[in-house]
Amino acid sequence: MIHGARPPPAPTLSSLRGAALAASGCAGAMIGAGGATGYAVVQERSLGNAVDDTSIKFRINERLMSHDQRLWTKANLDVVEGRVLITGVVPAVADRDKATDLAWEVRGVREVLNELQVAPAGDAESFVRDASITAQLRFKVLTDRDIVAINFTITTVNGIVYLLGIARSDAEHRRLVDHARNVGGVAKVVSHVLVTDDPRRKA
Numbered sequence: 001m002i003h004g005a006r007p008p009p010a011p012t013l014s015s016l017r018g019a020a021l022a023a024s025g026c027a028g029a030m031i032g033a034g035g036a037t038g039y040a041v042v043q044e045r046s047l048g049n050a051v052d053d054t055s056i057k058f059r060i061n062e063r064l065m066s067h068d069q070r071l072w073t074k075a076n077l078d079v080v081e082g083r084v085l086i087t088g089v090v091p092a093v094a095d096r097d098k099a100t101d102l103a104w105e106v107r108g109v110r111e112v113l114n115e116l117q118v119a120p121a122g123d124a125e126s127f128v129r130d131a132s133i134t135a136q137l138r139f140k141v142l143t144d145r146d147i148v149a150i151n152f153t154i155t156t157v158n159g160i161v162y163l164l165g166i167a168r169s170d171a172e173h174r175r176l177v178d179h180a181r182n183v184g185g186v187a188k189v190v191s192h193v194l195v196t197d198d199p200r201r202k203a
Helices: 013-022 035-042 047-067 069-074 093-104 126-142 170-181
Strands: 076-078 083-090 110-116 152-156 160-167 188-195
Touching: 047 069, 047 076, 047 083, 047 093, 069 076, 069 083, 069 093, 076 152, 076 160, 083 093, 083 152, 083 160, 083 188, 093 110, 126 152, 126 160, 126 170, 160 170, 170 188
Parallel strands: 083 110, 160 188
Antiparallel strands: 076 083, 152 160
C-alpha cells in the first residue's frame, strides 16, 4: 500500500458517502444520476453502513499516522460493517499488537481481524507478484455472473489471499474461495467473508 506524504483532510458527510460508493473499485461502472442508488441496491451492506465503514477506515488510518508513520504505511485496512481487516507486513509483534489497539479505539468497530504478518519487508518482486495475484482474482470475480464482486475486498500479501465481505450464500462464498485457490502463485486463502444470514452481522 502506498500513502501520500500527508494525511487526508477531515472528511465531510458528502465526501465519506462518495468514498463509500467508490470503495469496492467497481463503483466506477455506476455512472449517472442513478449510480449511487444502483450501488446501494447491489451491495449487501446498506449505504449507511458503507459510509460508516469509510469513516472508520479514515479514523483508524488517522490514529496509525499519528502514532507511527512507518506503521501507517505498512498496514492496509478494509472495513465491512464495522469488521476491520488489517493486512500487511510489519517488523515486530509490538507493531502488530499496536495496530489492533489503535483500531479498537475507533467508535463503530465491531471486530478487528489482524492478519499483519511479522516478517522482513518484501522486495519489489514480491510486491509485483502479490499485485498480479490480486488483479487476476479480481478479474475472475468480476467476470463470474454467480458472484456479486462489489460485496468483497481482496488483498494479497506474500502469496496469501485475504477475503472480506458478505456473500449471498454458502455457494457464492465457496465459488469465491475456489477462484482464489486456482490463481497461480497463491500459497493460502484466508476468508473472513460472512454469509448474509450469519448472526455475527447483527451482533
